[in-house]
Every structure is written in structure tokens, then in C-alpha cells.
């Protein structure tokens with residue numbers, strides 16, 4: 251049962267510990283470089299950082315010295331003392347610190363918090379002091395430095411970072427650190443990082459020949475190799491089956507459209523920064539699509555609709571193009587072209603709960619199929635101050651739809667946290683975070699309520715009373731994009747895909763050339779049954795071939811020699827090292843087909 255939303259990170263112990271550790275680190279750095287200019291040092295996922303303007307580049311040796319000094323400060327048990335001040339006093343205190351002065355100005359004008367993030371209300375200006383160090387900050391911290399566990403703090407690395415993330419600003423030096431409650435937690439985290447490095451989808455994607463990037467094609471535009479192509483097809487087959495059973499209808503829409511369409515949808519100008527620039531043809535401007543929604547709305551509008559057709563579920567694996575800054579591109583996780591497991595579901599207000607729940611239900615099936623046991627959902631809602639600016643100006647519908655979603659979430663007993671002021675411009679949304687097998691978090695899927703676009707596109711249906719009504723629209727993408735999903739699956743499975751989705755399912759390895767023909771026939775027999783089997787007829791020795799297949803993480807290797815040819819059998823070696831000799835070919839194929847058909851987790 252979920253009565254209450256989960257605790258937010260901002261309200262947790264770890265957040266206070268990390269935030270406090272950032273202050274302690276800054277004190278140590280300022281002692282080392284009295285002329286240093288310090289900027290901001292927020293907690294982040296799994297740790298904290300602080301950005302400094304320093305007279306020289308930091309070395310790994312420096313980090314050791316800073317870390318040692320941090321432990322001494324921690325041992326001093328210095329209390330964190332808060333003081334609320336007027337801007338003038340703050341300016342006096344930080345008169346040698348230009349970055350802090352800039353932040354004070356932001357606080358004073360009320361537009362930004364002490365990290366420079368936009369803020370709805372004008373904040374008070376507060377300082378926190380411990381030992382001899384003073385920072386512009388609104389907390390929260392631990393009581394005193396002694397509450398930081400000295401054996402659970404570690405400085406991790408340094409990196410360059412522009413002030414406020416803007417490349418026109420000075421380059422600062424960022425120190426990353428991590429802090430935990432216990433040394434065991436720290437150790438677990440360091441192990442997690444080691445494992446995550448091995449599972450990095452960029453590394454696995456290359457090793458397993460899934461995808462590549464090419465300079466001449468362009469940044470953020472992945473090329474899917476044949477192995478990646480197989481995974482994509484399997485995912486699409488999965489989505490099609492699941493959606494077909496639930497009454498979705500598949501549509502296809504073009505990759506580009508006239509400017510008018512995006513003006514109509516509001517993507518222009520509100521979303522223009524994330525779109526590729528236009529191209530002009532016969533005096534008309536065209537844009538490649540950043541989203542599929544307006545096209546599906548046009549399909550809804552293409553004929554008169556009756557309540558009998560609702561909910562209408564239009565689905566498409568649509569390819570969208572978005573402009574992500576080059577600095578923000580990251581493997582398959584942040585790309586410029588993406589194939590989306592998209593659908594737009596049009597329904598009446600009465601049907602909302604049922605339709606929304608059916609989407610949640612679909613999520614659950616996917617989680618189960620992919621063995622995702624740890625997930626969470628975030629409900630992003632509007633903020634009053636953004637009405638008419640970043641949000642559609644209709645408070646009644648905001649409150650109503652937010653409540654509908656909240657109610658549906660409660661009914662489904664799914665843990666979720668609520669995030670104010672993070673909604674889409676047309677309605678509240680649910681973002682789904684999935685944790686991979688090693689606990690790395692991925693934001694893959696989204697589920698959004700839209701009470702604005704159907705109105706913008708004059709979408710109507712005739713209700714039971716014979717009157718025109720505007721439907722609600724739900725945008726949903728449980729499998730996200732192929733790019734993120736496959737990135738996630740690579741790391742989740744460490745490349746060891748279940749057999750149904752494994753690019754190569756069976757590798758047949760003849761012991762000598764004399765067994766090549768048997769191997770080839772076996773491969774053909776399986777391929778005729780749509781099993782992805784290959785015979786390895788290379789010149790290497792058998793042991794080398796086995797090693798090669800293991801490196802490619804092929805689920806099943808079949809070794810065939812005289813005995814197998816004679817008995818029409820195979821010697822099965824599974825990816826996990828288990829073996830089964832003298833297995834009749836027919837029996838192996840039946841087992842395999844069953845695993846594939848059921849999309850089994852078993853090897």
C-alpha cells in the first residue's frame with residue numbers, strides 16, 4: 251500500500267550529509283588556495299561537487315591533501331550556524347567573491363536561488379558558517395561537521411565546468427566527491443561504479459556490434475548495425491503484440507511537415523530551441539518532426555468521431571529529430587534522432603481512469619518481462635506562477651487532471667513522488683525511472699495527460715447526448731525510444747540478452763572441417779524456423795571459436811563432431827557455462843522455440 255509519496259532526495263539524510271561535505275571540502279580548498287574564488291556546491295545523485303576558480307589546475311595529489319584536511323575539519327565537530335542577512339551585509343561579506351556577488355544579486359531580484367536556478371518566490375538571503383568557512387546557502391545541513399562519517403567520504407575526480415554551464419563564461423574547476431552514511435555504503439558504491447563501467451552501453455554497444463556513430467553522418471545520429479537492427483525489430487514486435495491486444499491501431503506519418511502544423515501545435519515558437527532549423531521548398535518552410543503528436547491529432551481530425559470510437563488509440567514507432575547541444579549528447583541516452591514507442595490515446599473524461607490504468611498495467615507487464623524489479627514514478631505538476639507562461643492558462647483543468655492522475659496512481663498502489671513545477675506545457679506527466687540490474691537509474695518512459703492540444707486542434711467527438719465534446723489526450727511511451735531502451739537493456743543485462751531478443755541466438759561450431767556440412771544444414775534448418783543461428787566455418791581451432799562466441803554473448807553454442815553427426819544430436823554449451831551433451835536436435839529446437847515464443851527469462 252502506498253499512502254504517502256516517497257521521500258524526496260532533498261529531504262533525506264544523505265542530501266544533508268553531502269551538502270555539508272561540500273561546505274567542508276570548500277573550506278579545505280580555500281585554505282589551500284586563499285585567493286580562490288568559490289561558486290556553488292550542490293549535492294547531486296550519489297555525491298556532491300563544488301566549482302572553484304583556482305590559480306592553477308588541480309592534481310590528484312591535491313585531492314589527497316584536501317581529503318585529509320576534510321577529515322580534520324570533520325573531527326572538529328563544528329556546528330553549521332545559520333544567519334539571515336540583508337543583501338547589503340551579504341555583499342560586504344563576499345566582497346572579494348565575484349561569483350557570490352552575482353548570486354546575491356539573483357537572490358535579491360528574486361529570480362533565482364543560490365545555485366542560479368529559477369525560483370518562483372523571492373527567497374530570504376541566508377548564510378551558513380562552520381569553523382572559519384562561510385557560505386551563501388539556505389541549507390539544509392547536518393548539525394555539525396562531526397555528523398559526517400569521515401570513513402564514508404571520498405573525493406572522486408576533477409573536471410572543467412563553465413560558470414552557470416555557459417561556454418561564454420570562465421572555465422572553473424569542479425571537484426566531485428561522494429559521501430555516505432557508512433563506510434560499507436561507500437564501498438558498495440565504489441563497487442557499483444566498477445560494475446557500471448563494465449556495463450557501459452557505449453562500450454558494450456561497440457563490443458557487441460550494436461551501433462556506431464560516424465562523424466560524417468553527424469553527432470547524435472546513431473547507425474544501427476545488423477545486431478542492433480535485430481533488437482529493434484524484436485522490440486517493435488513486442489510493442490505491436492501488446493498494443494494490438496489492447497486495441498491500439500497503428501498509423502504511419504511522415505518525418506517532416508510544414509511550419510504551419512507546428513505553429514498550430516504550439517511547438518513553434520515554444521519548442522523551437524529543441525527543433526532542427528527549417529528547410530525551404532517552393533517558398534514553404536518545412537521542419538523535421540520533434541514529436542509525433544500533431545500528426546496523430548490530424549489523423550483524429552481526419553473524420554467525424556463518435557463516442558463509440560473512444561478511447562481511440564493511435565500508435566506508431568515514429569522517428570523524431572531533436573536538437574540537443576553537442577556537449578549534452580551522450581551515447582544512446584541523449585541523441586538527435588530517436589525512434590519512439592509512441593501512442594496518443596483520445597478519451598472522454600469519464601474514461602480517463604480506465605485508459606490511464608491500462609497504460610500503467612502495460613508498464614507492469616514490461617517491467618516483469620525485462621525483470622525490472624526496482625522502479626519509481628514521478629508525477630510532475632504545474633505551478634500557479636507559470637500559468638499563461640510555461641503552462642496553458644487554465645487552472646481548473648490543471649487541478650482537475652492532476653487530481654485524476656493522483657487518484658489513478660493511488661488506485662494502482664505504485665510508489666511515486668510529486669514534483670511541482672515540472673509539468674509539460676499542456677498537462678501533468680508521469681516520468682518513469684527504471685533501475686537496471688545493478689541499480690543504475692534510467693529515465694526511459696513517459697506518460698502525459700494533455701487537456702490543451704485537442705482544443706488547439708479543434709478535436710471533437712459527438713457524445714451520447716449528440717453534442718460536440720473535446721476529448722482528453724494521453725501521450726504515452728512505455729518503451730521510450732529505441733535508443734534509450736536499448737541503452738538501458740545493454741546495461742541492465744550487461745549484454746547478456748534473453749534468447750528472444752539476442753541478436754544471434756545460436757552459434758554452431760564444427761569440431762573439424764569434416765563437420766561443416768552438418769553445421770551448415772543445422773543452421774539452415776533453424777533459420778527456416780526463424781531462429782537466428784549461424785555456423786562458424788572459420789579456420790580457427792574449436793576453442794578459439796567458442797571464445798569468440800562467448801565474447802559476443804551468444805546464448806547457445808552447439809558443438810558438433812562425429813558423435814553428433816552420427817546421432818543427429820548437438821553438444822549444447824550455454825552462455826552461463828552449463829553443458830548438455832548428446833542432446834537430440836529436435837529436442838533442442840523445441841526447447842528453444844518455446845523460450846523464444848514465451849520471451850522467457852530463462853537460458
Ligand SMILES: [Zn+2]
Nearest residue numbers: 269378387389
Ligand atoms: Zn549549504
Ligand SMILES: [Zn+2]
Nearest residue numbers: 541542543725
Ligand atoms: Zn505526444
